[in-house]
Amino acid sequence: MILAVVCVAPSAGELIAKARALSAKARVVALCEADGESAAYFGACGADELLRLPACADDCAQGTRIARALERLTPDSALFPATVRGRFLSAWVAAKLETGLTADCTALSLTAEGHLLQTRPAYGGNLTADILCRDSRPQLASVRPGVFPPPAPNPACPSARDPGDGEGPLPRNLPRLLERLGFVPAEGGVPLARSRIIVAGGKGIGSREGFAVLGELSHLLGGALGATRGAVDAGWIPYAHQIGQTGVTVRPKLYLAFGISGMIQHLTGMSGAETVVAVNTDPFAPIFDHADYGIVADWQATAAAMIRHLKERKGTR
Amino acid sequence: MKILVCVKQVPDTTEVKLGADFTLERDFVAQIMNPADESALELGLALRDLRGGSVTVLTMGPERAAGMLHEALSRGADEAVLLTDPAFAGSDTLATARALRAAHDFLGGFDLILCGRRATDGETGQVGPMLGSLLNRACVTNVTAARVETPEQPGVANGAVSLLADQLTEDGTVLWRCATPALLTLCEWSYRLRLPTLAGLRRAATAPVRTLTAAMLYLSPAVCGLRGSPTRVVRVSARSAGLRPCRKLTVEAFLGEGVLP
Numbered sequence A: 001m002i003l004a005v006v007c008v009a010p011s012a013g014e015l016i017a018k019a020r021a022l023s024a025k026a027r028v029v030a031l032c033e034a035d036g037e038s039a040a041y042f043g044a045c046g047a048d049e050l051l052r053l054p055a056c057a058d059d060c061a062q063g064t065r066i067a068r069a070l071e072r073l074t075p076d077s078a079l080f081p082a083t084v085r086g087r088f089l090s091a092w093v094a095a096k097l098e099t100g101l102t103a104d105c106t107a108l109s110l111t112a113e114g115h116l117l118q119t120r121p122a123y124g125g126n127l128t129a130d131i132l133c134r135d136s137r138p139q140l141a142s143v144r145p146g147v148f149p150p151p152a153p154n155p156a157c158p159s160a161r162d163p164g165d166g167e168g169p170l171p172r173n174l175p176r177l178l179e180r181l182g183f184v185p186a187e188g189g190v191p192l193a194r195s196r197i198i199v200a201g202g203k204g205i206g207s208r209e210g211f212a213v214l215g216e217l218s219h220l221l222g223g224a225l226g227a228t229r230g231a232v233d234a235g236w237i238p239y240a241h242q243i244g245q246t247g248v249t250v251r252p253k254l255y256l257a258f259g260i261s262g263m264i265q266h267l268t269g270m271s272g273a274e275t276v277v278a279v280n281t282d283p284f285a286p287i288f289d290h291a292d293y294g295i296v297a298d299w300q301a302t303a304a305a306m307i308r309h310l311k312e313r314k315g316t317r
Numbered sequence B: 001m002k003i004l005v006c007v008k009q010v011p012d013t014t015e016v017k018l019g020a021d022f023t024l025e026r027d028f029v030a031q032i033m034n035p036a037d038e039s040a041l042e043l044g045l046a047l048r049d050l051r052g053g054s055v056t057v058l059t060m061g062p063e064r065a066a067g068m069l070h071e072a073l074s075r076g077a078d079e080a081v082l083l084t085d086p087a088f089a090g091s092d093t094l095a096t097a098r099a100l101r102a103a104h105d106f107l108g109g110f111d112l113i114l115c116g117r118r119a120t121d122g123e124t125g126q127v128g129p130m131l132g133s134l135l136n137r138a139c140v141t142n143v144t145a146a147r148v149e150t151p152e153q154p155g156v157a158n159g160a161v162s163l164l165a166d167q168l169t170e171d172g173t174v175l176w177r178c179a180t181p182a183l184l185t186l187c188e189w190s191y192r193l194r195l196p197t198l199a200g201l202r203r204a205a206t207a208p209v210r211t212l213t214a215a216m217l218y219l220s221p222a223v224c225g226l227r228g229s230p231t232r233v234v235r236v237s238a239r240s241a242g243l244r245p246c247r248k249l250t251v252e253a254f255l256g257e258g259v260l261p
Helices: A014-021 A039-044 A059-073 A084-099 A208-221 A230-235 A264-270 A287-291 A299-317 B036-049 B063-074 B093-106 B125-133 B198-206 B249-254
Strands: A002-007 A026-033 A049-053 A079-082 A107-111 A116-124 A127-132 A139-143 A178-185 A197-201 A224-227 A255-256 A275-280 A291-297 B002-007 B009-011 B031-033 B054-060 B079-083 B112-116 B138-149 B160-168 B172-179 B183-188 B208-210 B230-239
Touching: A002 A014, A002 A059, A014 A026, A014 A039, A014 A079, A014 A107, A014 A139, A026 A039, A026 A059, A026 A127, A039 A049, A059 A178, A059 B125, A079 A084, A084 B093, A084 B125, A084 B138, A116 A139, A116 A264, A178 A224, A178 B138, A197 A208, A208 A224, A208 A255, A208 A299, A224 A230, A255 A299, A255 B208, A264 A287, A264 B138, A275 A287, A275 A299, A291 B249, A299 B249, B002 B036, B002 B063, B002 B079, B002 B125, B009 B063, B031 B036, B031 B063, B036 B054, B036 B112, B036 B138, B036 B183, B054 B063, B054 B093, B063 B079, B063 B198, B079 B249, B093 B125, B112 B125, B125 B138, B138 B172, B160 B183
Parallel strands: A002 A026, A002 A079, A026 A049, A079 A139, A197 A224, A197 A255, A255 A275, A275 A291, B002 B054, B002 B112, B054 B079, B079 B208, B112 B183, B138 B183
Antiparallel strands: A107 A116, A116 A127, A127 B230, A178 B172, B009 B031, B138 B160, B160 B172
């Protein structure tokens, strides 16, 4: 069995580790770009083989090149990081190869017949769907950064060598469709994905002012502020703070959920948290089934009590 | 500029109700145009107003989707096409992209195709770039703004324009230049769709919605619908993974636990 990982984002290391875990006997092949993370890093994450793609300022041409590389490699499956760029490339490749693609998988496993069982949230994130691609190969899937645990790169791993001659047979002179002219980094980036503590609010917060209160709490805790899609759609907080299926995926040590009901769309983005504390007035809110600590109370009174507690403790120190 | 806008009708809520047997009670939910597609339609209308040409709206769906097309006409679209056939039922993203591609070719091709970046129901965001790939044309996803680049040198052949598109990514905005024919997928909030005009409402009341079927596009059943879809949903379930044993307590008791650092 050949499992390919298309390494077009740093988080591809997680996918290599996952591919390795799916089958110890599989040949895991990493397709890496010359201007991405070092090939040695992906090798250390557990790839058996590295295939180098030339750097390219035209994502359409690069997608076609990846499709041709997979055609030659004939892997059973190919995994892509579900970043904006990775998702585009995966869709471009799937159409070129006329094969199935499942976006934003939250779990991957192998069935008894050796098919890749792909699980993703469905229907607005209320349900999860198990998806198979039985007859077409390769089976393509994309996975968001942070869905699988970070890899433990082993530089001593024998596969960290660089075969270096992978790019030779790949098409070089593809017609140019796109030209990358420039890049403007996001201002005031929200370091959600790397935060160890996250204070998040949902529809229950009710206003911008409410999020300002949660902002104070997250500041006191030295954490970051997150939100559900409902709160972002209501305009109370910018999209950069959105956690869940259509936002970022986080794995903090501590996750405080205020006024969040617990739709799958949101749970998908935070279920990797080490400790989850949920605050909601509805004792039957689904979020409590996914929390370690539950406080059935008004979010404002609870946040105020926590802020007071933290300030008092700070004052006595 | 000949512009095609691909739109989709979606349930007007993110909380689709479930029947007793876990089937979706979609028929009881109001249907709207997917918000990101509205953004695409507005960009199409604005570019047409600026450069001339026409805007055709295309959707694949059940017959009731004609209502959404009438609304698009009332807001200024020139032509509306409904791709509908029982043979399309159960299409995954690849089968959908194939059908849209066939309709695109049937309608004589376009200089620019605009789509929403993803639908609120399926949320795959795949159909747009798959359509671009099948047609092998310049494609930029997640676009927040796009404009026609003024040719710097006079004498550029008429119709051969290039576009500048801002692409929103995780770390910032990428600026792309793409030659037409091109395909862009738009973010929800990029352009706010204009309101219907009186003239538009009048035209929508009388303008016909053109209907296309699989047979008219020479699409064989083997590449359409469930049969033509490489992926298959084998199980749908309420989420059970990730359950945690929840200790319910008061905020005072919680603060005593020492969980907060």
